Amino acid sequence: MNDLLSSAPETYDAASIEVLEGLEPVRKRPGMYIGGTDERALHHLVAEVLDNSMDEAVAGHANRIEVEFHADHSVTIRDNGRGIPIDPHPKFPEKSALEVILCTLHAGGKFSGKAYQTSGGLHGVGASVVNALSDHMRVEVARNRELHAQEFSRGIPQGPVARVGPAPNRRGTSVTFHPDPEIFGTLKLRPARLLRMAKSKAYLFSGVEIRWKSEVADGDTPLEATFHFPGGLADYLGEQLSGAVTYADRPFAGRVEFQEKFGQPGAVEWAINWTPARDGFVQSYCNTVPTPEGGTHEAGFWSAVLRGIRAYGELAGNKKAAQITREDMAAGGCALVSCFIREPEFVGQTKDRLATQEAARMVEGAVRDHFDNWLAADTKAAGAILDFLVLRAEERLKRRAEKETSRKSATKKLRLPGKLVDCTATNRIGTELFIVEGDSAGGSAKMARDRKTQALLPLRGKILNVIGAASSKLGQNAEINDLCQALGVGLGSKFRLDDLRYDRIIIMTDADVDGAHIAALLMTFFFTQMRPMIDAGHLYLACPPLFRLTQGPKRAYALDEAEKARLIAEGFGGKGKIDVSRFKGLGEMDAKDLKETTMDPASRRLIRVSVDDDLPGETGDLVERLMGKKPELRFQYISENARFVEELDV
Numbered sequence: 001m002n003d004l005l006s007s008a009p010e011t012y013d014a015a016s017i018e019v020l021e022g023l024e025p026v027r028k029r030p031g032m033y034i035g036g037t038d039e040r041a042l043h044h045l046v047a048e049v050l051d052n053s054m055d056e057a058v059a060g061h062a063n064r065i066e067v068e069f070h071a072d073h074s075v076t077i078r079d080n081g082r083g084i085p086i087d088p089h090p091k092f093p094e095k096s097a098l099e100v101i102l103c104t105l106h107a108g109g110k111f112s113g114k115a116y117q118t119s120g121g122l123h124g125v126g127a128s129v130v131n132a133l134s135d136h137m138r139v140e141v142a143r144n145r146e147l148h149a150q151e152f153s154r155g156i157p158q159g160p161v162a163r164v165g166p167a168p169n170r171r172g173t174s175v176t177f178h179p180d181p182e183i184f185g186t187l188k189l190r191p192a193r194l195l196r197m198a199k200s201k202a203y204l205f206s207g208v209e210i211r212w213k214s215e216v217a218d219g220d221t222p223l224e225a226t227f228h229f230p231g232g233l234a235d236y237l238g239e240q241l242s243g244a245v246t247y248a249d250r251p252f253a254g255r256v257e258f259q260e261k262f263g264q265p266g267a268v269e270w271a272i273n274w275t276p277a278r279d280g281f282v283q284s285y286c287n288t289v290p291t292p293e294g295g296t297h298e299a300g301f302w303s304a305v306l307r308g309i310r311a312y313g314e315l316a317g318n319k320k321a322a323q324i325t326r327e328d329m330a331a332g333g334c335a336l337v338s339c340f341i342r343e344p345e346f347v348g349q350t351k352d353r354l355a356t357q358e359a360a361r362m363v364e365g366a367v368r369d370h371f372d373n374w375l376a377a378d379t380k381a382a383g384a385i386l387d388f389l390v391l392r393a394e395e396r397l398k399r400r401a402e403k404e405t406s407r408k409s410a411t412k413k414l415r416l417p418g419k420l421v422d423c424t425a426t427n428r429i430g431t432e433l434f435i436v437e438g439d440s441a442g443g444s445a446k447m448a449r450d451r452k453t454q455a456l457l458p459l460r461g462k463i464l465n466v467i468g469a470a471s472s473k474l475g476q477n478a479e480i481n482d483l484c485q486a487l488g489v490g491l492g493s494k495f496r497l498d499d500l501r502y503d504r505i506i507i508m509t510d511a512d513v514d515g516a517h518i519a520a521l522l523m524t525f526f527f528t529q530m531r532p533m534i535d536a537g538h539l540y541l542a543c544p545p546l547f548r549l550t551q552g553p554k555r556a557y558a559l560d561e562a563e564k565a566r567l568i569a570e571g572f573g574g575k576g577k578i579d580v581s582r583f584k585g586l587g588e589m590d591a592k593d594l595k596e597t598t599m600d601p602a603s604r605r606l607i608r609v610s611v612d613d614d615l616p617g618e619t620g621d622l623v624e625r626l627m628g629k630k631p632e633l634r635f636q637y638i639s640e641n642a643r644f645v646e647e648l649d650v
């Protein structure tokens with residue numbers, strides 16, 4: 001006891017409580033502001049600055065934006081908008097508004113809707129976060145025929161804003177920034193990805209021209225290009241589907257201003273067509289910000305289209321139309337949805353999902369009438385789409401019926417590995433196989449599972465690195481054999497999706513670097529050997545939490561540091577001390593924790609693994625990089641990215 005006392009820190013008093021000032025918190029915890037320090041986060045910096053210029057354009061003040069990628073991986077974004085104000089700020093008269101915006105979190109002109117109506121920016125942090133995370137940033141503002149500039153390093157002004165010359169023919173803002181290698185390591189900004197980002201903005205808002213320049217070659221990415229698309233999303237979809245056979249000659253596309261319909265400013269624009277040539281996809285945006293996880297605007301869109309096609313089927317006397325679900329609708333349906341609304345609510349600063357409830361109602365309301373009219377006007381296309389969707393629904397129902405019997409016979413026929421803890425259900429629907437790391441984790445999982453539908457397969461150690469291995473070696477690997485037997489399938493060309501014994505295959509590994517490594521190995525294995533299983537949406541990742549927070553009788557779980565910090569900052573669920581414990585691994589969680597957070601379908605979080613067909617090169621590339629012969633690349637990547645799964649677009 002005495003030992004303990006003497007080794008305690010000397011003092012723990014008010015002086016030990018740190019308050020991070022200015023932009024320090026951003027540099028300390030970049031993840032909270034840009035979701036990490038990986039490649040995705042790095043590209044997100046560019047999006048933040050570009051979004052500010054787009055907001056200026058959408059508000060009607062700019063019609064040209066230039067994006068330049070420089071050889072030293074710095075980026076310039078220039079617009080011909082109003083220019084960030086440079087006059088003294090009323091609240092901090094010793095500073096210019098420019099300096100306040102760039103050096104203070106939550107400073108911006110988009111809170112009240114006075115200076116902007118439907119902006120992508122809303123939190124007032126984007127520009128300051130980019131500034132904090134750049135070792136050099138220069139902002140130039142051309143206003144009233146004068147050019148002003150100010151420079152910053154890691155969020156600190158290198159001098160006041162100064163007039164640097166006349167600017168008789170120029171107006172607007174130009175931001176050049178160089179991301180800080182101290183934060184991001186070796187900079188890996190990719191021109192191809194930046195160009196895609198810039199080009200998509202031109203499609204999303206036809207009132208802007210985007211000029212692209214790059215000093216670095218990257219495959220067939222042009223070094224200079226100008227984008228302006230008066231046809232908006234219909235053109236964008238046309239480009240994405242170029243060459244593919246589609247059921248309608250012209251997509252169902254349109255734009256509705258909300259002012260007339262809902263009495264508030266805003267708009268929705270969309271384009272959709274169906275093709276037998278490829279799987280469907282949907283890309284959605286709110287105020288030109290991409291929302292890869294969808295949200296209320298997407299839900300409203302699908303709901304309108306689904307109801308529309310069912311109603312059309314009913315009118316046409318096709319009883320089977322009632323069987324069409326959103327899943328059938330989306331299969332082969334390639335859709336782009338973009339809405340502009342006031343005060344959007346996003347999930348997180350990286351704005352991956354739209355949460356504004358109103359958006360669902362507004363988008364559905366706007367699209368529905370138009371879809372009915374479109375179907376009625378082009379009966380040839382409408383009939384073809386209806387037939388296609390009815391067929392998809394029938395196939396789905398048939399598959400389901402087959403699955404119901406297939407598991408039964410498969411269980412009888414198959415020899416199953418000894419360590420598989422199987423479930424008791426006799427049909428495949430709703431069954432899940434958890435692939436767990438190690439035997440200790442298997443213990444709590446056994447107690448936490450639902451015996452009827454949830455099976456477990458503990459895997460020992462790291463599975464063979466399959467990308468490097470010859471396929472003959474694969475068959476000799478005991479862990480892989482067990483896995484194949486449990487799943488009821490063969491490898492590579494011998495893989496048959498119909499033989500799969502479970503509906504969902506869930507990789508459940510510890511929330512640490514080792515766990516991430518094993519999950520990456522397994523995903524690579526499935527990607528190379530059982531790809532159809534991923535394409536059909538059967539592969540998932542479990543998301544075990546890293547922390548448990550308790551406050552009196554209340555419990556909450558946090559996936560990572562950022563979520564923990566957020567819960568604590570929000571004071572969790574009310575008054576009282578918050579205790580935090582960190583799970584070292586799945587084996588440490590009791591069955592109750594594990595069930596609630598990771599296994600119980602009612603409360604867990606799951607990520608579906610999918611491969612983005614738009615980026616086949618990138619996925620293949622990434623798999624090669626992760627699993628190829630260079631362990632140092634892999635190690636660097638995994639330790640930087642607990643969020644690596646996002647790169648595979650899951």
Ligand SMILES: Nc1ncnc2c1ncn2[C@@H]1O[C@H](COP(=O)(O)OP(=O)(O)OP(=O)(O)O)[C@@H](O)[C@H]1O
Pocket residue numbers: 048052053056079081082083084085101107108109110115120121122123124125126127128173
């Ligand atoms: N290119 C620009 N032209 C004119 N004003 C700008 C420009 N860029 C930034 N601003 C002003 O600076 C403010 C702060 O920008 P910042 O990116 O920090 O936050 P935001 O865009 O308001 O919100 P978010 O954090 O959601 O991006 C904006 O609200 C806007 O008033």
